[in-house]
Amino acid sequence: MRFHKYQGTGNDFVMIDDRARTFPADDYALVRRLCERRRGIGADGLILLRTLPGYDFEMVYYNADGYLGSMCGNGGRCTVAFAQQLGVIQDKAHFLAADGPHEATVDADGTVRLRMMDVAGQQEVPDGIFLNTGSPHIVRFLPASSLAEHNVYAEGRAIRFGEFFNARGGTNVNFVEEPQVSGQPWQVRTYERGVEDETHSCGTGVTAVALAAARRGAASPVPLRTIGGDLSVSFRQQPDGSFTEVYLNGPAEFVFAGDIQL
Numbered sequence: 001m002r003f004h005k006y007q008g009t010g011n012d013f014v015m016i017d018d019r020a021r022t023f024p025a026d027d028y029a030l031v032r033r034l035c036e037r038r039r040g041i042g043a044d045g046l047i048l049l050r051t052l053p054g055y056d057f058e059m060v061y062y063n064a065d066g067y068l069g070s071m072c073g074n075g076g077r078c079t080v081a082f083a084q085q086l087g088v089i090q091d092k093a094h095f096l097a098a099d100g101p102h103e104a105t106v107d108a109d110g111t112v113r114l115r116m117m118d119v120a121g122q123q124e125v126p127d128g129i130f131l132n133t134g135s136p137h138i139v140r141f142l143p144a145s146s147l148a149e150h151n152v153y154a155e156g157r158a159i160r161f162g163e164f165f166n167a168r169g170g171t172n173v174n175f176v177e178e179p180q181v182s183g184q185p186w187q188v189r190t191y192e193r194g195v196e197d198e199t200h201s202c203g204t205g206v207t208a209v210a211l212a213a214a215r216r217g218a219a220s221p222v223p224l225r226t227i228g229g230d231l232s233v234s235f236r237q238q239p240d241g242s243f244t245e246v247y248l249n250g251p252a253e254f255v256f257a258g259d260i261q262l
Contacts, residue, residue, distance in 0.1 A: 029066060032066030049079060049088070055096050072204065073133070081252035085254060092104070092105050102116070120242050141212075155191075172192050186213055188202075234247045
């Protein structure tokens with residue numbers, strides 16, 4: 001099987017051109033093996049690019065645990081870049097993902113600007129602020145200068161598998177440090193459901209952080225810094241507290257391609 005590897009600010013994916021629909025999509029053990037970093041290709045997730053009437057393509061996303069996932073923002077941006085490499089699109093895309101239709105553009109410098117779903121609002125819960133940006137997210141703000149030493153794995157796992165969220169399918173958990181100087185990026189670290197570990201970046205996660213940061217006075221576009229690099233999120237905040245015209249902006253880069261025996 002031919003595969004391509006892409007990454008967006010360190011969030012990495014095995015990309016499969018499945019326009020012929022030959023990939024065994026219900027073989028979750030295979031997906032898990034391909035994503036495994038010591039015995040497989042290694043990735044945070046696997047993505048199938050498929051044809052779909054009415055769209056440029058369909059994005060089918062699997063988490064590293066082998067199971068179908070909800071929307072993946074960085075994965076969406078990487079799929080757009082992959083579609084461009086395949087010649088499926090030029091510099092604009094209209095595609096379907098797990099949470100519905102999306103639009104995207106690719107700038108000359110490789111920046112992919114992905115329109116995310118509108119977000120109805122935010123909910124304060126005991127563990128932080130909850131939002132659904134295509135995937136469920138908790139945003140927890142930390143004191144200044146504490147993020148670097150924070151145990152993201154332990155606390156994120158405790159929240160994700162805690163009684164409240166585990167009964168609802170789990171959640172992703174973002175830990176955030178507000179910039180002390182205006183205009184500097186918001187620092188973000190994320191525990192991802194489905195990967196069950198901290199990842200270097202999470203697109204739907206930084207989107208959730210940017211919208212939660214708007215409650216603290218952050219203006220669009222919000223700059224954000226993850227372990228894997230910088231992203232930005234732009235949006236339009238409505239009087240009722242909802243968000244429209246939400247865009248996740250950042251790089252999506254080809255890493256390598258190869259063949260693997262299934």
